[in-house]
Amino acid sequence: MSKGPNAARRNESSRQAILAATEDLCRENGYGRLTIEAIAARAGVGKTTIYRWWPSKGAVVLELLDQAATLASAPPDTGDLAADLRTLLTEVIGILTPVHTSPATGLIAEALQDPDLAHDLREHLIEPRIAAFKQRLRRAQDAGQLSADADLDVALDLLYGPLYHRMALHLGMPDPGHLDSLVAHVLRALTPPHPAGVRERRRKSQTGVS
Amino acid sequence: MSKGPNAARRNESSRQAILAATEDLCRENGYGRLTIEAIAARAGVGKTTIYRWWPSKGAVVLELLDQAATLASAPPDTGDLAADLRTLLTEVIGILTPVHTSPATGLIAEALQDPDLAHDLREHLIEPRIAAFKQRLRRAQDAGQLSADADLDVALDLLYGPLYHRMALHLGMPDPGHLDSLVAHVLRALTPPHPAGVRERRRKSQTGVS
Amino acid sequence: MSKGPNAARRNESSRQAILAATEDLCRENGYGRLTIEAIAARAGVGKTTIYRWWPSKGAVVLELLDQAATLASAPPDTGDLAADLRTLLTEVIGILTPVHTSPATGLIAEALQDPDLAHDLREHLIEPRIAAFKQRLRRAQDAGQLSADADLDVALDLLYGPLYHRMALHLGMPDPGHLDSLVAHVLRALTPPHPAGVRERRRKSQTGVS
Amino acid sequence: MSKGPNAARRNESSRQAILAATEDLCRENGYGRLTIEAIAARAGVGKTTIYRWWPSKGAVVLELLDQAATLASAPPDTGDLAADLRTLLTEVIGILTPVHTSPATGLIAEALQDPDLAHDLREHLIEPRIAAFKQRLRRAQDAGQLSADADLDVALDLLYGPLYHRMALHLGMPDPGHLDSLVAHVLRALTPPHPAGVRERRRKSQTGVS
């Protein structure tokens, strides 16, 4: 991201002004009404300067989110797996809310139509977070809180899926109670019954499924 | 949708031409490059005629999808719950694929920025399907294939969530094996361990699933 | 000029507003600082409307001059050839003054770099005037005020040439005395020495001139 | 022209490269499409270097012409006045041709909109030539080839005027025959009929001319 012509000579204060203006305008009018012209005007910057370093408004917003994100990137680990998952999910809910004005939502919408942007989005924002999420789950597996053969991709789908489902279909984000319930259900699906005899049989049926 | 000035006097052949042109152009260039002007030109219709009956290009596409959807709307019920769920999910996967050119995906992207369109989208395409889905699950509860107190909203989230998650983040739709696994996990999550007698019946239905 | 897409549907009031704005802005800032954007803004018109009907700002200014010119197009004929010529030249001096802000001068400058504009300029503004000029001279020949074999192209060059010479080289337009002298010299050059009797008549008419 | 900050330290090879690039680009694309950026790029020079020494692209072109001109500056004097005038005019015709790509024409066009440039143009290129021209005419007067009271400004107008007239109005430069005729007419206009004795001498010199 932003590795244009000659990054050495780049004017950092312009870069900051552009990102700040982008954030302001996005919050004010929503991503959809965001305009390169308006960003340039608000930031007191020539349009050229934006086009020199970013290929589209989506890329600007992506860098904005990227910068904000790196501030809080380490995955939480309190020892309480369910609580940590709720923390991770709550963070994402915050990012996706309110649906119609959140920069992240707008970015996702644009990326749905723009493969290049989609690629950058996945590379810069999403994959690192998925990695952190899986890392936390793997630690849980090591601690025996999750069955050793649990499918982490399934876990990813089941835990984050509901948020994007609700975002996409405008169903409203889950309230804390719902979230609790979702996490509990998913953990149950990933941790077979404990009593010795039962656990054995369960493991067998899983083998048949997967 | 399309309840303009005086629907009685409406020219049906123009309507069809517009929808057909919309579909063609969407497939050719993707939803993002779709333009009211291009639709009008391709359909041999004045722009006025489009604006008279639809408020935005999203609404046109919505009607297009609506029309296509009503052809296959009745929820399947073969008695095999897992299979029926896989059928429902597979249909949605088809609609959302390929991500960057599917009209449905484009529509979802636009609705993320346009509350009015989001409302119509939910009302016309989504809620009926959710209702059908829940109806199917309720029938499963009645048949004892699902615990009587299973939370159907959670089921909805867990089953459809992964699809929208993957769409939004460009992770690729689940292949049949993954889908299988997802459905199996979710059904397991919805049939929690119970006192012995109950557990026996449940185990029977699981057998049917796997 | 201005025979675009479908001249029938053209909005005449927009056309007038554009020409009026063009004239104002040209007088205010000079032709060089004239801008299509400014014209559109001042006229309360979309840029598209200008580009639809004119290929360049030069073409707009040309139409402006054309419209102004047709109001006073008939060549003067008072019977006094020298006076009529001075009238014609004075009119052109007026059009070319002040050099740096006159729309006509700007147009000539632009046409020097733009062959298309040059063609339209010659066709619409210049050739009709040349024709009128030659017509007047021919009438003078018929009246015996000019030798029958005088070369009218030479006359054209010698009479109008000085004005463009001075415009091009920023030498200042001739004052009335100079103009007088120029006309006198040229008329003398066009009435070469002849057998005595003839020369007498000529000298008389020359006296009238000087 | 080009008397910047500290002319002593000036890099002469850059100066030459700039002038050369200017000439090339002007011939290739015409003065109108000439750009400071393009000159700098072609010359392998920073834009700053151009702006340091010249105030505008017009000034660069002016210096270019100036340099070319000084190579052939002395006014011809073969004793044959008419021939010498034809030589002078022919040289100017060469400079102004072809109208749409000649650097001189472009410069004149630009100067019509830019008083500063006009001033430099007159000072550096035009006035010296006018002086030379008048000097030649004065020598002709001294030799009795021209009447002693002939108005040299009128002569200037009548001889050079046609060229600029034709340039400005895109009428095509005079061919040799025309040129001949023009010079002959003008010389005749400058040697008016006089008392018999004088007239005889004059007529003789005219014979030599025409």
Next chain:
DNA sequence: TTGTAAGCGAGACGGTACGTCCGGTCTTCCG
């Protein structure tokens, strides 16, 4: 002989205007 100040290449920067595209409204005329 070594600063130090200039000229220089490179090119980022804030701007202005370009000419195009499309959105949404309004008008005209045809069937």
Next chain:
DNA sequence: CGGAAGACCGGACGTACCGTCTCGCTTACAA
């Protein structure tokens, strides 16, 4: 009188150059 045709105003697009402004670097004069 509905609809095709399309002109219209407006606003944003992405591009081209403008003229100014740092950057390091070389280069030549002065201490």
